[in-house]
Amino acid sequence: MFKRIPGTKDILPEEVSNWQAIEEATRKIFSLYNYKEIRPPVIEEAALFTRSLGESAEIVQKQMFLIKRDEDTYALRPEGTASIVRAYLENNLDKTTGLMKVYYIGPMFRAERPQKGRLRQFHHLGSEVIGSQEPHLDVEVISLAGKLLESYGIEGYEIKINSLGCAKDKKGFTENLRVMLKDKLAKLCDDCNVRFKQNVLRILDCKNEGCIEVVKELDIRGGHLCPECKTHFDKVTDGLNSLNINYKIDPFLVRGLDYYTRTVFEIIHNGLGAQNALGAGGRYDNLVHELGGPDAGAIGFAFGMERLLLVINKALPAAAKNLVYVITLGDQAKREGLKLLESLRCAGIPSDTDYENKSIKGALRKANDLAARYVLIIGEDEIKKGIIAFKDMASGEQKEIKQTELTDYLKGLLQRG
Ligand code: AMP
Secondary structure (H helix, E strand, O other): OOOOOOOOOOOOHHHHHHHHHHHHHHHHHHHHOOOEEOOOOOEEEHHHHHHHHOOOOHHHHHHOEEEEEOOEEEEEOOOOHHHHHHHHHHOOHHHHOOOEEEEEEEEEEOOOOOEOOEOOEEEEEEEEEEOOOOHHHHHHHHHHHHHHHHHOOOOOEEEEEEEOOOHHHHHHHHHHHHHHHOOOHHHOOHHHHHHHHHOHHHHHHOOOHHHHHHHHOOOOOOOOOOHHHHHHHHHHHHHHHHOOOOOEEOOOOOOOOOOOEEEEEEEEEHHHOOOOEEEEEEEOOOHHHHOOOOOOOEEEEEEEHHHHHHHHOOOOOOOOOOOEEEEEOOHHHHHHHHHHHHHHHHOOOOEEEOOOOOOHHHHHHHHHHOOOOEEEEEOHHHHHHOEEEEEEOOOOOEEEEEHHHHHHHHHHHHHHO
8 A cells, every 4th residue: 555755744634624723814814914825836947046045055955856747847835935036036016016925835845854743745825025125014013923823823932043143144153153163173063064154054953962062152242233134123122012922032042944035933832842943034135136126125934834733723613514414215316316406506505415324323423523514305205395303403493394495494493603
């Protein structure tokens, strides 16, 4: 028998309702903030990610699922930002829309070592705003991320923020870090020794005990910001304060991708274990230009949906279910049942029937398992009399209803809630 690939998951029918509940809450919150959905393809030219995320990014070096066809190399997208900037430019939205506020929900692919909270196919729920450097936009995005978590009923999360500064500040910070670390290389892990040459900021993110010890001792206090970036960050924190949003400034917070500048943030939750980030994001003010577009400030973030679900860890209230279950007794009744289902569905009443030839007892049990609200029973007698036997599953009430009046009767009941 075939097995799924390690690091992928089957989201089974009984789990899907939680996914849908999250998606529904997400759409509501995003529309409250006037964000529209965008759906770029899951496959892109690999070079888009190499260019955007940076040659030395771990995702690019080790984790991209590549597909070669003839001369072309494609990648299953490891993240959404680069695709969305590509879509923004390719579709001339910089010229037609200007500021674009979008969100997306969909699968991402990274060839990581699978473990709890770390999959090879996982799902991002994220947003991107392209076309503004305004610090209050950062405040909106961080506040929106919090609102999303609240709408899923998630508590106990922590928002950490930092500013990497502009490209020049970031370069200065990187050089400074190299100076501070160059005598400590022996204490760093092999990966960090490579990072020292290629992507020194990433060392601050390393989860290796020895590296954490070294990093802890570094004198990093956010002093790398130029006056403009400092003012920008002050406005962000001031805005967050004015909205009473709890956050912690973490000067050690960096994002390993080349495109990040200025504000970066991460939302962690202790219920997650080692992989404790629910989501993360930040500004990428140079990426649009890097990919051939105008100078346009931009900011985005993404939550990992599987991690949200790990924290929620219970069934979310499903959308009201009003299933009507039709049970038929005998061949003639089956034919009537087929027509009845059609008329119920045409009237917008969710309905189903037994396709497994169960006994009436078995079919009633099935109706119960499906949490059907009402059961309709048709047998020879009912057909002769032009009626349907009706049962309210919650109250147990049973009665006969004229076939001609049934849909209106049910509609009335369902409208009343
Ligand atoms: P990133 O783009 O790496 O900052 O990811 C944003 C969020 O996506 C993280 O905070 C996680 O919640 C989630 N995430 C990232 N990588 C994975 C993965 N391999 N498996 C599951 N979730 C992930």
